[in-house]
Amino acid sequence: MKIVLSGFYGLGNTGDEAILEAIIDNLRLDLDNPDITVLSYSPSETSAEHNVNSIYRGWRRENKEKIQALRKADLLISGGGGLLQDAYPTRFLFGPLPYYLLVVLLAKLCGTKVMFFSQGVGPVTSTWGKILMRLLANRADFITVRDQYSKELLHKLKVNRPKSVVTADIVFGYHKKEDHTCINSLPLKGDERLVAVSVRSRFGYTEHYYKLAEALDELIETDHITPVFVPMEGHHDVEASNEVLNRMKHRDACYLLGGNFTPNQYLNFFSKCEMTIGLRLHSLIFSALEGIPHIGISYDRKVENLLKRTEMWEYSFTLEGIDVDKLKKNARYILSNRKELSAITKKNAMIMRDEALDNIDLLKKHFTK
Template sequence: MKVVISGFYGLGNTGDEAILESIVDNLRNEIDDIDITVFSLSPEETAKAHNVKTVYRAWRHSNKEKVQALREADLLISGGGGLLQDTYPTKFLFGPLPYYLLIAFLAKLCGTKVMFFSQGIGPVTSTWGKILMKVFANRADFITVRDQYSKDYLHKLGVTRPETVVTADIVFAFQKKEDPACMNSLPLTGEEKLVAVSTRPWFDHEDYYEKLADVLDSLIESDGITPVFVPMEGHHDVNASKRVMERMKHEADCFLLGGDFTPNQYLNFIGDCEMAIGLRLHSLIFSALTGVPHIGISYDKKVESLLKRSGMWKYSTRLEEFDPEQMKENARYVLAHRRELSSMVIENAAGMRKDALENIELLKQKFM
């Protein structure tokens, strides 16, 4: 079977690279003689990392190669991740939303089946974005989404023709390999109470940097934690982490990991922490996967949906409702009850792993 995978790949986003690794590893586990081509912005790096064929993903060049790959493929896998949204500017056929829909449409023109795979949908708020979704997404052959909200959202957008099944983020099927590179990069004694912290730029709520700094300072003073910032998207998250640290009284008691570790290395590190606090969806998924209790700061429905499924929503908050005093209280409760919360998270993550693997089973049922 020949497949082409289209997504936000080759751009250094840890969550998306974890998605790709999960898809590739699980396809190889389940399908004999699978032939995989990935559309990537860094084709050489992606080919080396995953031992796959690659084609440059943007429209600037390699368009003949894109068409050739799609003509030869049995299936286009579009996803996973939050590809179908217009948070970033959508102008006519320029922007992420038109790109992914046009790749899917091109696959259909080439006679190739299309599966939107383990996707989180929205927001799609522009009139043009809604038109594009209704016209092009309805041409897919099958859709799996990572939460019920995404399925409901698709139906509101008028995408009703393809069968749509709720599963879970494919990263819950990530195959962990032992790798202590992150831990080895830090001058730790082994006695620290590590808390993984994941930040990201979010310009509508820049006050959250100061609020999070206050929370971490208080937990350092009262609970003796050692915050370690885990940048899930390279220099963007490194800079956001520094913005929190420079507002802290106890900056010297924090560490910042480099922004160039692999998803598997970050996963291993988060798994060795007492707790995680984060905005990035996949930092919270990594926490759930490794049984680490986590407090999420939700800037999007996809984060809230995950936290509800992991069982940690009651300790978390929406970004616009971020109350530092409440988060301090919640964090102290989580640290004090880590063992029982970890057991709950492990049980819930096992259910989501089963749902994540359903993405692969449904692919096999529908397209083999």
């Protein structure tokens, strides 16, 4: 089976690279020698990392190669991840939402079937975005989404041909390989209470940097934690992490991992932590996979949706609603009740793992003979 993958690949985002790896690993596990081509911003790196064909994803070059690949393909997989959204400015043919839908249109013009795969949809608020969704997303042959909110939003956007099926983020189907490069990069003594911290910027909003710094400083003083900042999107998250560190009294008690580790290396690191405090969705998914209790800071509906499913929402906050005193209180509760909360997290992660693998089963059902 010849498959083309379209997503936010080759741009250094750990979550999206984990999605890509999880899709490829599971396709190879369940299909007979699939021929996979990935549309990537860094095609040579993607080819070397995953042993796949890869084509430059942008429109500036290799468009002939895109058309050739799609004409030969049996299926375009669009996803997973939050591709269909206009949180970033969307204009005529510009922005993430038009890009991914134009790839879908190109596939259909080439006679190729399309599956929206484990997608997180929204927000879609612009008039142009809504028009594009109604015109082009309805051309998909089958749709799976990673949460109920995405399914409901598709319905509101009049994307109902075909109906969507709710599964889970495909990263819950990730195949972990032992690799301790991350933790071995830190000069640890071995008795630290490691707390993973995932920070990102958010459209000029800075209040969360101050609040996280204040909470972490006190937890270092009173609970003797060792915060380790995990940059899930390269230099962008390194910069955001430093925004917090620069506001801390006890920054010397913290560590900042490098921004160029692989998803698998980061996942192995999370397994060594007692707790996670995170903004990045996939820092929380990695934590759930390893049974690590977590406090999420929700900057988007997708984060809140996940936290409700892992049963960690009651300990978590919206980005604008962080209460420093409550954050410290919740962190202490989690640290004191870690065993119980870890069991809850693992149970929910296993449910979502089964649902994530439904994406592959549904692909086989609808697109293989």
